[in-house]
Amino acid sequence: MGQDQKPVLRVSNLEVTYYTDSGRARALDDVSFTLNAGEKLGMVGESGSGKSTLALAMMRMIKPPGRIEGGKVEIGGIDLMALSDEDMRQARLSKIAYIPQGAMNSLNPVTRIGSQLVDAIRSHGIQDSRAQVEERCVNALKSVDLDPAVFRMYPHELSGGMKQRVCIAIGILLQPSVIIADEPTSALDVVTQRQVMETIDRVKDQINAAVILIGHDMGLMAQFVDRVAVMYSGRLVEVSTTREMFTNPVHPYAAALISSLPNLENKGVFQGIPGLAPSLLRLPGGCSFHPRCAKVMDICKTTRPLTRRVQGDRLVTCHLYNEEA
Amino acid sequence: MANLLELRHVSKTYSRGLINAKSTVALQDISLTLKEDEPTIMTVAGESGSGKTTLAMLLLGFITPTTGQIIYRGKDITTLEGEDRLAFRREVQAVFQDPFAVFNPFYTVDHLLTVPIKQFKLAKTPAEARAKMDEALKAVGLRPEDVLGRFPHQLSGGQRQRINVARALLLKPRLLIADEPVSMVDASLRASILETLRNLQRDHGVSIIYITHDLTTAYHIAKSIIVLYRGGVMEAGDVDQVIKSPQHPYTRLLVDSIPWPTLDQRWGSDTIKAREAGGSSVGCPFRTRCPMAMEQCKTQPPLYHIKQKQAAACYLHAEHSSIAAERLSELLPVKSELEA
Ligand SMILES: Nc1ncnc2c1ncn2[C@@H]1O[C@H](COP(=O)(O)OP(=O)(O)OP(=O)(O)O)[C@@H](O)[C@H]1O
Ligand SMILES: Nc1ncnc2c1ncn2[C@@H]1O[C@H](COP(=O)(O)OP(=O)(O)OP(=O)(O)O)[C@@H](O)[C@H]1O
Ligand code: SF4
Ligand code: SF4
Ligand SMILES: [Mg+2]
Ligand SMILES: [Mg+2]
Numbered sequence: 001m002g003q004d005q006k007p008v009l010r011v012s013n014l015e016v017t018y019y020t021d022s023g024r025a026r027a028l029d030d031v032s033f034t035l036n037a038g039e040k041l042g043m044v045g046e047s048g049s050g051k052s053t054l055a056l057a058m059m060r061m062i063k064p065p066g067r068i069e070g071g072k073v074e075i076g077g078i079d080l081m082a083l084s085d086e087d088m089r090q091a092r093l094s095k096i097a098y099i100p101q102g103a104m105n106s107l108n109p110v111t112r113i114g115s116q117l118v119d120a121i122r123s124h125g126i127q128d129s130r131a132q133v134e135e136r137c138v139n140a141l142k143s144v145d146l147d148p149a150v151f152r153m154y155p156h157e158l159s160g161g162m163k164q165r166v167c168i169a170i171g172i173l174l175q176p177s178v179i180i181a182d183e184p185t186s187a188l189d190v191v192t193q194r195q196v197m198e199t200i201d202r203v204k205d206q207i208n209a210a211v212i213l214i215g216h217d218m219g220l221m222a223q224f225v226d227r228v229a230v231m232y233s234g235r236l237v238e239v240s241t242t243r244e245m246f247t248n249p250v251h252p253y254a255a256a257l258i259s260s261l262p263n264l265e266n267k268g269v270f271q272g273i274p275g276l277a278p279s280l281l282r283l284p285g286g287c288s289f290h291p292r293c294a295k296v297m298d299i300c301k302t303t304r305p306l307t308r309r310v311q312g313d314r315l316v317t318c319h320l321y322n323e324e325a
Numbered sequence: 326m327a328n329l330l331e332l333r334h335v336s337k338t339y340s341r342g343l344i345n346a347k348s349t350v351a352l353q354d355i356s357l358t359l360k361e362d363e364p365t366i367m368t369v370a371g372e373s374g375s376g377k378t379t380l381a382m383l384l385l386g387f388i389t390p391t392t393g394q395i396i397y398r399g400k401d402i403t404t405l406e407g408e409d410r411l412a413f414r415r416e417v418q419a420v421f422q423d424p425f426a427v428f429n430p431f432y433t434v435d436h437l438l439t440v441p442i443k444q445f446k447l448a449k450t451p452a453e454a455r456a457k458m459d460e461a462l463k464a465v466g467l468r469p470e471d472v473l474g475r476f477p478h479q480l481s482g483g484q485r486q487r488i489n490v491a492r493a494l495l496l497k498p499r500l501l502i503a504d505e506p507v508s509m510v511d512a513s514l515r516a517s518i519l520e521t522l523r524n525l526q527r528d529h530g531v532s533i534i535y536i537t538h539d540l541t542t543a544y545h546i547a548k549s550i551i552v553l554y555r556g557g558v559m560e561a562g563d564v565d566q567v568i569k570s571p572q573h574p575y576t577r578l579l580v581d582s583i584p585w586p587t588l589d590q591r592w593g594s595d596t597i598k599a600r601e602a603g604g605s606s607v608g609c610p611f612r613t614r615c616p617m618a619m620e621q622c623k624t625q626p627p628l629y630h631i632k633q634k635q636a637a638a639c640y641l642h643a644e645h646s647s648i649a650a651e652r653l654s655e656l657l658p659v660k661s662e663l664e665a
Binding site for chain 1: 370371372375378466470475478479480481482483484487511540578582583584585586587588591
C-alpha cells in the first residue's frame, strides 16, 4: 500500500460535543487523519475516549445532546458534512458503512435475517428484481462464511458469532469504500474472531475498501491492522504503523498501553495504567494525560500540545516532540 | 460439606421448525458441583455456539434443562418458591455478555442500581443506598458523578459493561455467573475489573463461573477450566495445565488462535476449517475439523484422565484410564497452586 497514493478518506478537524446536564463534554477534539484504499487502521483507546463517537460522527449519526461542531469527512473528495440529509442517507452503506458496537444485538428479533438484508438494499432505492436482490443477499452471507439457510432464520437461532457475521454482511451489501467496524469481535471466541477478521480482510480486498477497526484488543490489532491510532479523552495522541506502535511507541500513553499487555509469564499480575481516565466534563488543563503521565513536564500542565509529524509519517500529540517537528 | 450448586447430567436441546423439526444440542450431559465453603473461580470456555450462554441461562433458571437437574443448596431450582426463590435470585447474580440488551433504554443508571437495593432491602436510608452505589461504581473504575443520572445510550460500551458488574457487586451474591464481563473494556481496565472479581472470591467468599472465550484472562483469574465444544466437555482441569499444555486438538486450536499482542507471534497461517452448520451428531463432535481424526472417532470418546487435574475427551489419549462424566468436578482444582 503506497503511502503516496491519494487517500480515499480524509478526516479533518472533527469536533463533537455532548451537551449534558452537568456541562459540556468535548468528546472529539480536533481529530484529523487519512486512510488509503485497502488500508486497515486500528482505533484504540480507553473506554470512553471517543472511539464510537468518532465513528458516529463520520456517519453523521450523532444525536442530541451531542453535536458535530465542525470538521470535514471527505470520501473520494466529497465532504459528507456538506451533503443534504437525503444524500447522506444514500451515502450510508454505499460509501461508508458502520458496523456498530454490539451490532449483533440490534438485529430485529422478530424479522428473519433475509428480510433485514433485503430491507437494507431496498432502503437505498435499488430497483432490482426480487430474485436479484435475494441473490445479492445470499452472496453477502456466503462471503462471510454463513450458510444460505441463515437467510430464513431468526436472530435468536444464531450464536453471537453468526449474528456478528450477519452484520458484516449487511455492511458490505452495497460495497462501500470505507467500512468502520466497532469492536466487531469483542464478544466472540478467538477462533471465530480470527474467522471474522479473515472475512473482513477478504471482503475488503474484493471491494478495495478501507477499514477502520475500533477496539481495545491490542492482540487483534497486532495481527490485523496496518496502522494504529490511539485516542485519549477525545484526541488522537498517536498514529503510527503497527510495527512502530508495538516496537517503539512515542506517546507516553501509547507506551503505557503497550506495556500493560498480558502474556503467559505474568499470571495474576494485573498491571493497569495508574489513575482513572479523566472525565470529559472536567478535563485536566494542558495535556489531559498529564496527571497520569510518567514523563510530565511543567509545560504539560498549562499548554495544550499540538499534533506533530515525527519520524517520517507518524503523528504524535505531546510536548516531548516539540523540537522534532 | 454442603453443596452450593450441583448439576446432575444436565442437557439442553433447542428445537425449531414444526415440520422439518431440527434440533440443536446446546449442552450435553454436564455434571458439576460447587461446594458451599470453597469459593472458587471456574472458567467455562469454548467457541461461539459451544453452549456457554446456554449454561449460564440454565444456572440462572431462565431456561429449564431438557434432561437432568440443577440443585441449588439442596433444592431443584425449577421448583423454588417464595422465600427460597427470592434468596436464589439474590444469591445468584449474573453479569451478561451483552451490556446493550439488558438495559431498558428509558431508565437511568440510578434506577438500574436502586431497583435491586430496594427489591432486596440492602439499605435502610437513601444515604446508605447512595453510599453502596458509589462504592460499587468506584470498584469498577467509574466516577459516580459521571454516570449517575445518565441513560444507557449516553454511555460508552465499556461504561455500560462496568455498570453491569457494579450491579452484581452491589448484591454481594454467593455465586456470580459472569458471561464475558470484560469483553468491551480496554486491557488496563480489564485488569482492574478482573482484580475486583478475584477479590470478591478471595475476600467475600463468592464463587464465580467465568464464561469466556478469552483464554488469556481465564488464565489470569481462574483456578479451573472446562472447555466446551458443541455442548460437550472436550477438556477440563487445572487452568495452568490446560492452557500451557492443552491435550485436546480443539483446545490446541483455541490456544493457537489467541491473538498475541506481539509482532513475531503471528496467527497460524493455516486456514481454519469453519464449523459446519449441522455437523455430525455421533462420535467426537470435533471430528469434522480435527486434523488427527481417525476411524474410531466415529464413536464418542470418553474423558481420559491424563494427569491428576487434567482430562481430555479424545482417543489420542486412550492409553490413560477414562473417568466418568459425573466425576468432572474431581478434575477441577478449587485453589491454584500458588494459594494451596
Ligand atoms: N449521548 C451522549 N450523551 C452524553 N455523553 C455521551 C453520549 N454518548 C457518549 N457520551 C460520552 O462520550 C464519551 C465518549 O464515548 P464513546 O462511546 O465514543 O467512547 P468509546 O471510546 O467508544 O468507549 P468504549 O470503548 O467504552 O466503547 C464517554 O465519556 C461517554 O460517556
Ligand atoms: N433460543 C434458541 N433457539 C434455538 N437455538 C438456540 C437458541 N439459543 C441458542 N441456540 C443454539 O444453541 C447453541 C449454543 O448457543 P449459546 O448461545 O449457548 O452459545 P455460546 O457458547 O454462548 O456462544 P457465543 O460465544 O457466540 O455467545 C448454538 O448453536 C445456538 O445457535
Ligand atoms: S504532553 Fe506532557 S503530559 Fe502529555 S503525554 Fe506528553 S509528556 Fe506526558
Ligand atoms: S477423538 Fe478423534 S476426532 Fe476427536 S479430537 Fe480426538 S483425534 Fe480428533
Ligand atoms: Mg465504543
Ligand atoms: Mg454466549
